[in-house]
Amino acid sequence: AQKITQTQPGMFVQEKEAVTLDCTYDTSDPSYGLFWYKQPSSGEMIFLIYQGSYDQQNATEGRYSLNFQKARKSANLVISASQLGDSAMYFCAMREALFMKDRDDKIIFGKGTRLHILP
């Protein structure tokens, strides 16, 4: 069963608007971490933000914030005041502590959302 679901293959957003990229996940492990990565057209993978399952507050890093709704198993990335340089592919990923204890650390990635910022 797919554990990370990103339902938006592509999005077009006007520059300076806020954008929300959706991510839902599935796990039975109470201890896990959720990550977002950015992949620009140049190809490198850039770590943006993470959220731990026990974190009480939503994570923030500059213009990036993570809307973490644990009961709904969603971890949406919010980019405020979007810029042309935000045009990229964005991946959501999950790491489960249970698998780590069994040395079965299979970090799972979603299929990604391609974000286009329009001038």
Added chain:
Amino acid sequence: NAGVTQTPKFRILKIGQSMTLQCTQDMNHNYMYWYRQDPGMGLKLIYYSVGAGITDKGEVPNGYNVSRSTTEDFPLRLELAAPSQTSVYFCASSYSMDGDSSYNSPLHFGNGTRLTVT
């Protein structure tokens, strides 16, 4: 501090040839991974290692082999290259320790190797 370094950046192979993709990290991370990314797709785990001398299969291990003789290095070997192995290959590393909350440790990626098999 170079992070995760992959070589080569680009390579073209003929069907049936073999090659090794090199990956080294200088962050003293114990966990290392190889992913492949097909055009327009997400990342699929090929192999991973939780420490020197220990490797495990990921989602798509067929056609590949790995070794982990040191903490720093995690080479990926392609034997008998096939067109289906045309992809971008990413090496990554992270820190993890049993018993703590290091499931929050992010992966640090290399810049990738673009491989074409013709």
